[in-house]
Amino acid sequence: MKTVTFKRKNNAKRNKKVLSIIQQTEDDKSKTQVRKSFMYFVKPASGTENAVQSPNVYIRKNVDNAKKVEKFNFQVKGVFYITHNRQLLEVEFHHSLNILIRWKPEHFSPKKSEMITD
Numbered sequence: 799m800k801t802v803t804f805k806r807k808n809n810a811k812r813n814k815k816v817l818s819i820i821q822q823t824e825d826d827k828s829k830t831q832v833r834k835s836f837m838y839f840v841k842p843a844s845g846t847e848n849a850v851q852s853p854n855v856y857i858r859k860n861v862d863n864a865k866k867v868e869k870f871n872f873q874v875k876g877v878f879y880i881t882h883n884r885q886l887l888e889v890e891f892h893h894s895l896n897i898l899i900r901w902k903p904e905h906f907s908p909k910k911s912e913m914i915t916d
Contacts, residue, residue, distance in 0.1 A: 843888040
C-alpha cells in the first residue's frame, strides 16, 4: 500500500513558501516513510553582497538494531539571487529529504551500523 500527500504553504507577509511531499509505503518486509521538503524565503538583497557561497550539505544515517529502524537525513541550505521587476532579490533555501524505514521482525537490512558525519 502506498499513500502520497502534497502540502503547500505560503506566507505572503513573510515572503516564505514551503512545499512538502510525504510518501508512506508498506509491504511485507517494512514500512517506509519518505519526506521531501522545499523551503524558500525571499527578501530584497542588500547593497553590499559578498561573493555567492556554496550551499551547505548535511548527511546523517542512523541504524537502530534493537528497534529495527533505519533513518537517513539529507539537507541542503544556501542562498541564490534573482531579479524581479528590476529588483535584486535574495532567496534563502532549505531542501531536505528524510527517510525512515521500520523493518518487520523477520526482515532487517543492515548487518552493521554505519555513521556518516561531516
